[in-house]
Amino acid sequence: MKQERTDLFRRAFELGANYDKQKFDRPPRTGVSRDELLSSLGGPTPENGLSELDALEALVKAAEPGLQVSTGARFMGWVVGGSHPVGMAADWLTSVWGQNCANYECSPAASVSEDVTADWLKDLLSLPEECSVGFTTGATMANFTALAAARSEMLHRIGWNVELDGLQGAPRLRILIGDEAHTTVFTALSLLGFGRNQVKRVSTDDQGRMRVDALKESLEESDTAAIVIAQAGQINTGAMDPFKAILSLLKDRNAWLHVDGAFGLWALACPQLRSQLDGVDGADSWATDGHKWLQVPYDAGFVFVRHAEAHRRAMATPASYLPVQSDIRDPSHYVPELSRRSRAFAVWAIIKTLGREGISEMIIRHCHLAKRLAQQLSQVPGIEILNQVSLNQVIVGFGDDEQCGKMIESLARENRYLLGGATWHDRKVLRISIISWFIDEAEIDGLSEDIIRLWRELDA
Numbered sequence: 001m002k003q004e005r006t007d008l009f010r011r012a013f014e015l016g017a018n019y020d021k022q023k024f025d026r027p028p029r030t031g032v033s034r035d036e037l038l039s040s041l042g043g044p045t046p047e048n049g050l051s052e053l054d055a056l057e058a059l060v061k062a063a064e065p066g067l068q069v070s071t072g073a074r075f076m077g078w079v080v081g082g083s084h085p086v087g088m089a090a091d092w093l094t095s096v097w098g099q100n101c102a103n104y105e106c107s108p109a110a111s112v113s114e115d116v117t118a119d120w121l122k123d124l125l126s127l128p129e130e131c132s133v134g135f136t137t138g139a140t141m142a143n144f145t146a147l148a149a150a151r152s153e154m155l156h157r158i159g160w161n162v163e164l165d166g167l168q169g170a171p172r173l174r175i176l177i178g179d180e181a182h183t184t185v186f187t188a189l190s191l192l193g194f195g196r197n198q199v200k201r202v203s204t205d206d207q208g209r210m211r212v213d214a215l216k217e218s219l220e221e222s223d224t225a226a227i228v229i230a231q232a233g234q235i236n237t238g239a240m241d242p243f244k245a246i247l248s249l250l251k252d253r254n255a256w257l258h259v260d261g262a263f264g265l266w267a268l269a270c271p272q273l274r275s276q277l278d279g280v281d282g283a284d285s286w287a288t289d290g291h292k293w294l295q296v297p298y299d300a301g302f303v304f305v306r307h308a309e310a311h312r313r314a315m316a317t318p319a320s321y322l323p324v325q326s327d328i329r330d331p332s333h334y335v336p337e338l339s340r341r342s343r344a345f346a347v348w349a350i351i352k353t354l355g356r357e358g359i360s361e362m363i364i365r366h367c368h369l370a371k372r373l374a375q376q377l378s379q380v381p382g383i384e385i386l387n388q389v390s391l392n393q394v395i396v397g398f399g400d401d402e403q404c405g406k407m408i409e410s411l412a413r414e415n416r417y418l419l420g421g422a423t424w425h426d427r428k429v430l431r432i433s434i435i436s437w438f439i440d441e442a443e444i445d446g447l448s449e450d451i452i453r454l455w456r457e458l459d460a
């Protein structure tokens with residue numbers, strides 16, 4: 001039995017290492033169809049089991065052809081991090097350790113590693129020390145958690161306990177959010193009882209930044225308590241909302257400012273970029289991802305709440321059979337779930353490996369590469385860079401929408417890079433996200449050569 005387990009783990013390691021090695025050469029987009037995957041993975045419910053080793057081999061054989069190489073250096077289609085090697089290694093161990101991260105008693109090491117990495121994260125991002133921190137699946141749940149805390153606090157201030165008395169019959173709150181906010185924030189709001197039609201969308205400028213005059217106008221419509229949701233890093237342009245101006249509008253109002261900074265908040269880790277987010281530390285809550293710029297393997301997100309009591313009130317899971325030690329961290333008190341894996345181990349290992357300097361260098365490198373690509377492409381007649389490239393995002397227009405559509409198709413057909421398409425302000429665009437750990441100058445120069453060659457062929 002013992003020997004079999006060693007063989008199984010050794011084989012899993014070998015298969016994983018093989019995949020990791022070939023991910024640099026493999027075309028990023030899988031060519032396999034859904035039907036093919038259904039036939040390789042499918043079949044009737046197994047009646048008699050296989051050996052563990054055979055089941056593992058069968059999984060790899062059936063699933064691997066359907067994997068997108070999203071952790072490689074040629075995947076730039078979405079804002080997806082590259083799974084840092086030490087994060088993957090620590091994540092393997094997290095599975096082996098099998099800790100349930102619900103509370104301190106269940107895993108002292110998981111609880112303390114969250115405490116420690118929470119402090120490191122606040123330090124790296126220059127967020128207020130008094131913030132409480134939760135470790136979520138991603139930014140969607142980080143936004144959800146922060147907005148639940150905001151809902152609790154804003155209603156608490158007007159004498160309503162939403163945890164006990166719910167939303168039905170509760171005083172109204174106003175929700176104001178930039179028109180170009182990420183779609184998942186609207187999902188989080190609707191889960192919290194703030195339907196899409198009840199949310200005031202504040203108009204934005206050409207980069208997707210909230211317009212301060214429009215926010216001012218909306219705020220002045222009433223004195224009702226408000227939750228304002230701003231953004232650090234628009235998903236297409238990378239633009240930052242004007243936090244300082246937003247905060248000065250909120251100064252004498254009963255309002256909570258939340259910032260969705262799924263990737264853009266990480267600009268705070270770089271002294272050279274920090275000024276883009278001037279004032280952001282004055283907000284009440286922030287959401288960001290680990291699995292984007294920090295390169296934590298899926299999944300990892302972080303929520304920071306200045307008002308720790310509201311955070312706990314909104315999330316705590318009391319039960320008579322669960323131990324409570326008030327001054328010791330029970331990780332479940334800061335996120336919606338009770339049982340979950342311990343995400344902080346991988347985060348801890350990555351921060352320990354890269355350090356403040358390594359993290360900052362990586363982010364700066366990605367931003368330089370984005371500028372380099374934009375600079376190369378903008379030399380060519382007919383290719384237009386449609387955003388101010390100040391972070392890691394580049395959106396590109398080619399002639400008209402039809403030509404742009406053809407470019408996106410040709411690039412997908414060649415399958416040397418995985419890129420995305422989108423519509424930005426009524427125009428079809430090619431979307432490029434430079435955020436994966438492994439992307440370097442050679443990849444960017446190769447990409448720009450491909451794009452220019454294909455455009456010349458199409459435009460001829």
Ligand SMILES: *Cc1c(COP(=O)(O)O)cnc(C)c1O
Pocket residue numbers: 079137138139140141182184185233234235260261262263289301
């Ligand atoms: C990716 C992203 C989200 C959603 O994050 P998940 O980690 O996918 O849950 C929210 N907001 C912004 C700006 C994003 O880029």
